[in-house]
Amino acid sequence: MxxxxxxxxxxxxxxxxxxxxxxxxxxxxxxxxxxxxxxxxxxxxxxxxxxxxxxxxxxxxELQEQVQRTMQWLELAASQPDMPARTICTLGDPGYPESLLATEDPPLMLYLEGARSLLQGGGLAAAGAQCLAMVGSRNPSPQGRDNARLFARALREAGLTIVSGLALGIDAAAHEGALEAPAQPSTAATIAVVGTGLDSIYPRSNRELAGRIARSGILVSEYPLGTPPLAANFPKRNRIISGLSLGTLVVEAAMASGSLITARLASEQGREVFAIPGSIHAPQSRGCHALLRQGAKLVESAQDVLEELSAQRPGRASPPDTPPRESGAAGAADVPLPQEQRDLLDALGFDPMGLDALVARTGWDAAALQVQLLQLELDGHVARLPGGLYQRMANG
Missing domain, CATH: 1.10.150.20 (5' to 3' exonuclease, C-terminal subdomain)
Incomplete structure (x- = not known):
């Protein structure tokens, strides 16, 4: 430009x-x-x-200062081939995604930072041709975090680009899962739509993740360089997350959350909305359950998502019926458990439960229970939650 x-x-x-x-x-x-x-x-x-x-x-x-800052940002990447590429995509550019253009309020400018092969090979439109948004709680349960990562990896392996918002919790886990999938150089592994300028990534704890995304995917912002993390900007950027995508998968969400805003925007944009159900006792599941009552598609595996999107994505291969587990967790699940540990997992179920309730349900003394729970936690079958609660993991 x-x-x-x-x-x-x-x-x-x-x-x-x-x-x-x-x-x-x-x-x-x-x-x-x-x-x-x-x-x-x-x-x-x-x-x-x-x-x-x-x-x-x-x-x-402040116009000239902003022009100078932006030109320096672009020229720095252009002069250093080992850096991710940087470019600006405007409303009339050939690389502007049609899916976003079809929404009610498409951004006029998008700042992009990402893999050179992607940004120089057709822009954002080609790099994320088939996208799925994945969003959820910033404070997920351990199972929710695992679900986000494993679903993202499986869906990426099936050819989808995973779009999220680089927030803590489910967003970060979804980006991580997509980056774990085998490389597919023609499309972005994941796209992170941020609510700040691309020179001030937020939260700070996700800066290393943002750097990895820029090497294998794309960072996107509609906000000028230097824009700090303002609260009003994050809900607004959600329309871009849903607008880039064929559908939105909500992994965990409380009733008052930005994830439900993204789901609502997806529905208004005529896109699919998916939700993973959870425990009736978990606050992080209530938003998903509300979406399901409103007509969202219930999701238990990556296959459920792909089947709904298959009409829009002809010729794509489907992944296994369930998302793959981490190698360590899968190995633990394949080793037969002692009968007493199997009995304890059956008593625990999949809802969070405290030690006193487990004592009452099993008849074991607290000391013996703690020994078994510690071993199950070390093997990846049980997670310890705040408040002295325990939760069985899906591989348990």
């Missing part, structure tokens, strides 16, 4: 009071952003309000 074109886009996006909808009206009327700023006031007022028109004729005071 030439500097004059970049300047015009940044000026349009940075003009106070001019949002996406007004900007799209201006582009529809005048073409490229450069054409907008040579129009007389009367012509601009034919598309936007008088206040907006006057604002468009006065360049924002």
């Amino acid at each position: 030439q500097i004059d074109e970049l300047t015009a886009w940044l000026r349009l996006m940075g003009t106070p009071g001019v949002g996406n909808q007004s900007a799209r009206r201006l582009l529809a009327a005048f073409g490229m952003p450069q054409n907008v700023f040579v129009q007389p006031l009367a012509a601009l007022q034919g598309c936007v309000s008088a206040a907006q028109a006057r604002a468009l004729l006065a360049p924002p005071p």
